[in-house]
Amino acid sequence: MMQCPHCGHGKHQVIDTRDRGETVRRRRKCLDCEQRFTTYEHIAPSLLVSKRDGHREPFDSQKLLAGIRIASVKRPVSSERMQSIANYVEDQIQRLGRAEVTSEMIGNLVLDQLADVDQVAYIRFASVYLDFNDLSEVRSEVDRLMGRSELNGDANGRFEPPQRTSAS
Numbered sequence: 001m002m003q004c005p006h007c008g009h010g011k012h013q014v015i016d017t018r019d020r021g022e023t024v025r026r027r028r029k030c031l032d033c034e035q036r037f038t039t040y041e042h043i044a045p046s047l048l049v050s051k052r053d054g055h056r057e058p059f060d061s062q063k064l065l066a067g068i069r070i071a072s073v074k075r076p077v078s079s080e081r082m083q084s085i086a087n088y089v090e091d092q093i094q095r096l097g098r099a100e101v102t103s104e105m106i107g108n109l110v111l112d113q114l115a116d117v118d119q120v121a122y123i124r125f126a127s128v129y130l131d132f133n134d135l136s137e138v139r140s141e142v143d144r145l146m147g148r149s150e151l152n153g154d155a156n157g158r159f160e161p162p163q164r165t166s167a168s
């Protein structure tokens with residue numbers, strides 16, 4: 001929460017708002033010490049997300065968080081963790097400085113984070129975001145994830161793909 005620079009109080013009143021394109025300047029009055037101060041809010045230019053089918057829509061951080069939340073239902077992923085993943089992903093894509101990103105890029109960033117947090121949430125998110133067509137695709141994603149955990153756990157750093165058993 002924004003605090004009064006004079007006394008640290010958290011409640012203030014907006015007395016004037018000036019929209020300057022990418023910046024909004026607001027004059028505020030502290031409800032405690034009644035001194036005035038100015039804040040600037042920077043509005044990120046709207047970022048478009050292109051879907052696989054070519055459809056575009058504005059980036060929506062709430063939607064991103066909702067996707068992470070759905071994947072993490074009944075899993076040991078705290079809401080703080082979900083929020084921090086969403087924040088991290090949004091930060092990463094904003095840093096690219098592009099006007100448009102693909103839903104796949106966003107999905108992969110989320111997956112990189114979820115892989116270190118919870119494997120079930122990872123697979124759930126992957127199955128929605130990567131738009132799996134059938135179970136064999138889910139299976140190959142599971143194999144990729146298993147390979148990743150073996151990679152993480154392998155002391156000599158060599159990547160060994162998971163062994164496939166013939167009985168299945």
Ligand SMILES: [Zn+2]
Binds near residue numbers: 009033
């Ligand atoms: Zn104050």
